[in-house]
Amino acid sequence: MMVGVLPGLGPSAGTALLLPLTFGMGPASSIIMLAGIYYVAMYGGTITSVLVNIPGESASVITCMEGYPLAQKGRAGVALGVAAIGSFIGGTIAMIGLVFVGPFVASQALKFGPPEYFCLMVMGMTMVVGLMGKSLVKGMTSAFLGLALSLVGLDNSSGIARFTLGTDYLLSGLDFICLAIGLFGLSEIFLSLEADLHSEVTIPPIKGLFPAKEERPIVAKSILRGTVLGFLIGLVPGTNSVIPTILSYSLEKKLSKHPEKFGTGVVEGVSGPETANNAxxxxxxxxxxxxxxxxxxxxxxxxxxxxxxGLQPGPMLFQENPDVVWAVIASMFIGNTLLLFMNLPMAGFWAKLTHVPNRIMFPIIIVLCLVGTYSINNSVMDVVMTFLFGILGYLMKKGDFPIAPIILTFVLGDIMESTLVQSMTMFRGDAVQFVQRPICAVMLLITAAVLVVSILTTAKRRATYGDEEIEM
Structure with a gap:
């Protein structure tokens, strides 16, 4: 919750910063903790968005547009109430969807061979690069940087050392913990330390958690629409939690009988996006x-x-590690319920965390995460690498380079390499056979379509706003 409340952190930075704490835990406990941070942080940003007009994380920006005006009218409790109820309903229905859709998708994915897996990963990587950020070139640069970083260490096939700079430290490759904490956690903190968020904040009283009787049908419909919209967008690689909230808000405004009231504090402008966020x-x-x-x-x-x-997500996960999968799913149901009944009474307390100056809060977080990084391998080099990745992430964000493609391609790089080697062995070096397999051909066609759409969209933006606003 604190991760979502504090401006500058959010789910990505929070999960990255707390990765070191999972060492010593079992696989199920580790994934449950990180998934819980991911889920609860989404609602944490809602509290400060409504009460003090400060989004705790990016998806909560839309909530500020209606939640804060409602709080100014003395209806902060209603805004938080519909957000919590919508989050509970949307999250619960999405989990039910996971229970029924997940095993079916996994059973179909068992038909995939190495070529299909390679094409699937290329498609996912391309969608992330093509749909995130303003510049396709910058997105591709980040993606290839992540792939290059994943190649550091010993080659899985030949055992030859690659990009180790002659040091034994890099023989085992770059540590994911160092990369994630640096690029997401430290870089966000470095950026936040530039901002001046020390002004006094007045927290409005919280009372009356339920909307008026005439508003309830409107809220119910917005929650239903937000659930469907958020769940479907979650299935698409390259998206983020901001997209469903924006689309939900736009949809509610378009369907409203009084669209002119949006921006002045309407409950469906909070319930719809918050539901979509958690779905x-x-x-x-x-x-x-x-x-x-x-x-x-x-x-x-x-x-x-x-x-x-030691777990490999994919179609075999439901068969080889069902205990982990169903434990995580069950924990999400429990966490969803706790989120509803525990956080509303404590909303005022969490909002008070915004009073702590960044110059005090963030140095403490930096020290704790670096200590956690060191404790994994008792290696000073891990701390140095984490700090270097933090500087790299900071510079990339200042230069408007997306961070997500680096993380994605770094994680998938090793798997992509192995499936490519297996595929080329199957094809005896004939890459043309990729397009001769129907599933691969469809995925490669989608990949090409995403690239074309991204190029055309960028060109249209450039024609509209000029080269200074949009880069290719």
Missing amino acids: YCGGSLIPLFTLGIPTSPTIAILLGAFVMH
Whole structure:
């Protein structure tokens, strides 16, 4: 919850910073903790968005547009109430969808061979690069940087050392913990330390958690629409939690009988996006569990956590590690219920965390995460690498380079390499056979379509706004 409340952190940074704490835990406990952070942090950002107009994480920006005006009218409790109820309903239905859709998708994915897996990962990587960020070139640069970093260490096939700079430290490859904490956690903190968020904040009183009787049918419909929208978008690689909230808000405004009231504090402008936000979480777990494909930066970190604990997400996960899968799903149901009944009474307390100056809070977080990084291997080099990746992430964000493609391609790089080698061995070096397999051909066609759409979209933006606004 604190991760979601504090501006500058959010689910991605929170899961990355707390990865070191999972060492010593069992696989199920580790994934449950990180998935819980991912889920609960989504609602944590809602509290400060409504009460003090400060989004705790990016998906909560839309909530500020209606939640804060409601709080100014003395209806902060209603805004938080419909957000919590919508989050509970959307999250629960999404988990039910995971229970029924997940095993079916996994059973179909068992028909995939190495060529299909390779094409699937190429498609997922391309969608992340093509759909995230303004610049296709910058997205591709980040993706290839992640692939290059994944090649550091011993070659799995030949055992030849690659890009080790003659040091034994790099023979085992770069540590995912160092990469994730640096690129997501430290870089966000470095950026946040630039902001001046020390002004006094007045927290409005919280009372009356339920909307008026005439508003309830409107809220119910917005929750239903937000659930479907968020769940479906969660299935698509390259998306993030901001997309379903924006689309849900736009849809509610378009369907409203009084669209002119949006921006002045309407409850469906809170319930719809918040429901879509949490339904997105459940939907995004299906590609992870069944195909081993992360759909967002936070899911990529969860994929890394799976791999670190000796688990391989994909179609065999439901058969080889059903205890982990169903434990995580059950924990999400429990966490969803606790989120509803525990956080509303404590909303005022969590909002007070925004009073702690960044110059005090973030240095403490930096020290704790570096100590956690050191404790994994008792290696000073791990700390140095984490700090270097933090600087790299900071510079990339300042230069508007997306971070998600690096994490995605770093995690998938080793698997992509092995499936490519297996595929080329099957094909006896004839790459043309990729397009002769129907599933591979469809995936490669989608990959090409995403690239074309991304190029055309960028060209249209450039024509509209000029070269100074949009880069190719």
